[in-house]
Amino acid sequence: MTLYIYNTLTKKKEVFKPIAPGKVGIYVCGVTVYDSCHIGHARSVVVFDVITRYLRNLGYRVTYVRNFTDIDDKIIDRARECGLSTRELSRKYIQEFYEDMDALGVKRADYEPKATEHISEIISLIRRLEEKGLAYKSGSDVYFSVEMFPEYGKLSGRKLEDMLAGVRIEVDRNKRNPFDFVLWKGSKPGEPSWESPWGRGRPGWHIECSAMSCKYLGPQFDIHGGGEDLTFPHHENEIAQSEGAFEKRFVNYWIHNGFVTINQEKMSKSLGNSLTVKELLKRYHPEALRLFLLSNHYRSPIDFSEQNMADTESALDKVYKLLDRIESYIGNTGVDPKELPPDHYLAGVRKRFQEAMSDDFNTAKGIAVLFDTVRYLNRFMDGLTSTKSDQDVQTLVWGRTEILNIGDILGIMREEPATFFEKKRLIGLEKAGIEKATVERLIAERAQARKRKDWARADQIRDQLRALNILIEDRPEGTVWKVG
Numbered sequence: 001m002t003l004y005i006y007n008t009l010t011k012k013k014e015v016f017k018p019i020a021p022g023k024v025g026i027y028v029c030g031v032t033v034y035d036s037c038h039i040g041h042a043r044s045v046v047v048f049d050v051i052t053r054y055l056r057n058l059g060y061r062v063t064y065v066r067n068f069t070d071i072d073d074k075i076i077d078r079a080r081e082c083g084l085s086t087r088e089l090s091r092k093y094i095q096e097f098y099e100d101m102d103a104l105g106v107k108r109a110d111y112e113p114k115a116t117e118h119i120s121e122i123i124s125l126i127r128r129l130e131e132k133g134l135a136y137k138s139g140s141d142v143y144f145s146v147e148m149f150p151e152y153g154k155l156s157g158r159k160l161e162d163m164l165a166g167v168r169i170e171v172d173r174n175k176r177n178p179f180d181f182v183l184w185k186g187s188k189p190g191e192p193s194w195e196s197p198w199g200r201g202r203p204g205w206h207i208e209c210s211a212m213s214c215k216y217l218g219p220q221f222d223i224h225g226g227g228e229d230l231t232f233p234h235h236e237n238e239i240a241q242s243e244g245a246f247e248k249r250f251v252n253y254w255i256h257n258g259f260v261t262i263n264q265e266k267m268s269k270s271l272g273n274s275l276t277v278k279e280l281l282k283r284y285h286p287e288a289l290r291l292f293l294l295s296n297h298y299r300s301p302i303d304f305s306e307q308n309m310a311d312t313e314s315a316l317d318k319v320y321k322l323l324d325r326i327e328s329y330i331g332n333t334g335v336d337p338k339e340l341p342p343d344h345y346l347a348g349v350r351k352r353f354q355e356a357m358s359d360d361f362n363t364a365k366g367i368a369v370l371f372d373t374v375r376y377l378n379r380f381m382d383g384l385t386s387t388k389s390d391q392d393v394q395t396l397v398w399g400r401t402e403i404l405n406i407g408d409i410l411g412i413m414r415e416e417p418a419t420f421f422e423k424k425r426l427i428g429l430e431k432a433g434i435e436k437a438t439v440e441r442l443i444a445e446r447a448q449a450r451k452r453k454d455w456a457r458a459d460q461i462r463d464q465l466r467a468l469n470i471l472i473e474d475r476p477e478g479t480v481w482k483v484g
């Protein structure tokens with residue numbers, strides 16, 4: 001199936017053609033590790049996790065690189081505030097990043113380089129730019145000269161002359177042009193620094209990605225990704241550095257994901273509405289958060305709200321309830337799914353999902369295919385009897401397999417239904433500030449009241465549980481409960 005990707009560079013969808021047949025090199029800008037990850041970071045990481053999963057599902061051998069920026073001004077300032085070294089601070093937040101992303105089911109990249117571990121590669125690239133007349137030393141810093149790269153602005157669509165016309169003040173008198181950007185920063189007292197041909201200092205932000213992507217993928221590779229806020233200046237500057245140094249097209253396909261808003265407002269610390277992943281995982285099942293982040297097309301903005309999360313949780317519950325229903329019906333049959341007739345609805349699920357995902361990784365349409373399949377299987381099961389035919393079992397096994405295949409690409413349905421619902425209950429209890437032991441004690445007391453036919457006491461306990469937002473349902477096998 002032909003894969004189409006919207007390329008930020010050309011502003012249109014293009015047929016994906018890798019540089020090397022059957023292989024894909026992808027580099028995604030990772031986090032700057034000076035604070036906890038927020039939901040905006042999570043969206044980018046989850047989006048590119050799914051893109052990588054889908055490329056591998058299509059049969060490509062993918063080399064995925066996602067970096068950590070572990071030295072910059074924000075890290076230095078935060079380390080001082082915390083009384084830590086920059087290395088201690090970055091290690092702390094890299095560990096937090098892994099904890100958050102592991103919870104969200106994000107797979108590790110093939111390479112996860114850190115800027116501080118690639119100083120020699122960074123220095124080599126800056127020297128190459130200097131030799132080509134694209135970089136110059138001014139004071140204790142080294143800058144890239146944007147005027148020496150005629151195509152500067154081609155990714156963002158900005159023209160240098162237009163940007164210069166809008167400049168009101170001289171930002172840095174050491175620069176020849178206000179839009180020249182730093183490649184190497186001379187060290188200040190007390191700052192981390194490394195030896196270089198220009199004196200002790202540290203790399204600028206943009207140069208690290210050019211150096212590290214070149215090391216692991218070469219000077220030209222297939223896909224570069226990140227949040228849309230990185231288009232300018234970060235990715236624009238990467239193009240200038242890399243193409244200026246190696247005189248060839250840097251990246252063939254540029255992919256940028258949209259922002260996350262909070263209740264229709266831009267997310268920012270200044271507005272006090274920045275939501276960390278760690279906070280959200282205390283309130284929602286991680287798969288619900290992941291499904292929410294994929295529920296819009298990756299290039300579109302997505303709005304976080306309590307209602308949107310409640311809708312997502314309800315939708316995910318339906319999938320797990322169906323999986324539990326199928327499991328209860330077929331039991332441990334050990335039946336492998338056999339080919340269905342070509343005209344059977346379930347025989348076309350995989351093709352429909354691939355059509356959605358091959359249209360610029362459209363997870364929104366892919367998720368619609370998933371829920372269409374869930375509805376079909378629920379209707380199918382509504383018509384079943386207790387007499388199990390081989391054909392019925394085969395249909396259910398096939399349907400479950402297709403759902404789990406979609407889940408493997410989206411990174412959901414990773415748990416057994418019982419585990420999923422138990423985790424949801426525990427999260428709900430924590431949100432409500434209720435101990436699980438309290439709920440179980442009341443349910444056991446109610447069971448005893450029902451046993452001795454003390455219906456008044458049983459109803460009183462039900463009302464007590466309802467006041468705690470605990471909903472119960474009496475079934476033949478016993479009472480089940482959930483947080484409302």
